[in-house]
Amino acid sequence: MPKIAVIGGFLGAGKTTTILESAKRLARSGRQVGIITNDQGEELVDTKIARDLGFASSEVPGGCFCCQFPDFIASIQRLLKEREPEIILAEPVGSCADVPASIHEPLRKFYRDLEIAPPIVIVDALQLHRLSESASSTSNPIEYLISSQIREAGILAVNKIDLVPKEKLEDVKSRLKKLNPEAEMIEISAKKGTGLDTLIQHILSLEYKRSSYPEVDYKAYGAAEAELGWLNGSWEIAAEKRFNVERFLSDLLTGIAEKVKERKGEVAHIKAYFTDGRGSTKASLVMSGQDVEFTQALPEEIEEGVMIVNARVRIKPAELAKCVSESLEAISSKHHVRCRELKVESFSPLQPQPHHRFIKLIS
C-alpha cells in the first residue's frame, strides 16, 4: 500500500529542502516518490523546483490542505493514478496548525488505501531560541502557532544542526521536549543530508496512530495568520546584455528584507525562483539571519527568463507589495534589467476553516 508523510513546520524551517533531499535518497534506493506542495496563493516556487528536479508532483493552491481537503485528496488520487508512487511527501503551508485533527484523522477515516506516517514537524534550530517560555500561551499568536505545530508532532526533526553549536542544540532539544515529551526527536541537516536516512527510516516504518493532542485555539491561530502578509508574483525579466542571476536575486531578496525592516516588519521567508527555460534556481532568505541561499545553479550570466517571488512577512500585505515593487525597481536599474509584471497578488491568509476536524483532547 502506498504511504503518505505530511511534513509540516513553520515558514522557512526547511520543509522543502527536507522533502527534496529525502525524495532524492528514496529515488536512489529505487522507490517512486510523489510530492504535494501547498500554499494560500498560486505560482509556487516550491512546486516549480520539485518539478524541475524531475519529481512527480502536484500542487494544492488557494488554502492549506485542511481547508482544501477535497483538493488534497484529488491531488493524492491523481498522483497515485498517473505516477503510482510508493511514497508521497506532502508539505502543508508553513502557517498551518491542527494538522493531525484536520489532515491525518480525515485521511485515516475516509481514505483507507493509504498508510499514513506520524505527523512530521521540521523545526529550525536557529529559530527556536527566539521562542519565549510562554510560547504555548495565546498572548503572542505567532509563537503560539509555532508551539502548536511542535506540540502536535509525532516526529520532531530538529533541522539546520549544521548552523548551531552543540550546547545550543541541547538547549533547543530540551525546550522541544518540554513542549512535546512524546514525540520521536531526531537531529537533521536537510541541506547537508545529516540524519535524513533516519528520518526516511521513520517515515517508512512508523505509522500514524490516533492519539490525544492539544486543542488548537482557532482565534489565536487565525490571529497569527492574519499578522502575516503574503505576496506571490511573477515577472518576465530581460536585459540588454548578460547579467548575473545569483547576484540579481541576492540583491533583490536583501533589498526587500531591508524595506521590510524599515517598515518594522519581520521576514519569515522570502524565496525567488528563476528559469531561463533550460535550467532554474531557487533563492531563499529566512528570518534567522542566514545569507541568501541557493538551491541548484544556473549558468552565471544569462539574458532573459521568468522570475517568481513568494514572500511571507509579518507586515500588512499592501506594505509588502510596496517593499517588493520598490526593491525590484531599484535592483533592476542597478543590474540594467527590465521587468514585466505578469501577475502579483498580496493578501493575508483568511481565518482557517478546516473541511474536517476531529478532536480528541489531552485530558
Ligand SMILES: Nc1nc2c(ncn2[C@@H]2O[C@H](COP(=O)(O)OP(=O)(O)OP(=O)(O)O)[C@@H](O)[C@H]2O)c(=O)[nH]1
Ligand atoms: N544551513 C542550512 N540551511 C538550511 C537547511 N535546511 C534548509 N535550509 C535553508 O533554509 C531556507 C528555507 O528552506 P526551505 O526548505 O525552502 O524552507 P520551507 O520550510 O520549505 O519554507 P516555506 O515553504 O516558505 O515554509 C533555504 O535557504 C534552505 O537552503 C539546513 O539543514 N542547513
Ligand SMILES: [Mg+2]
Ligand atoms: Mg517550502
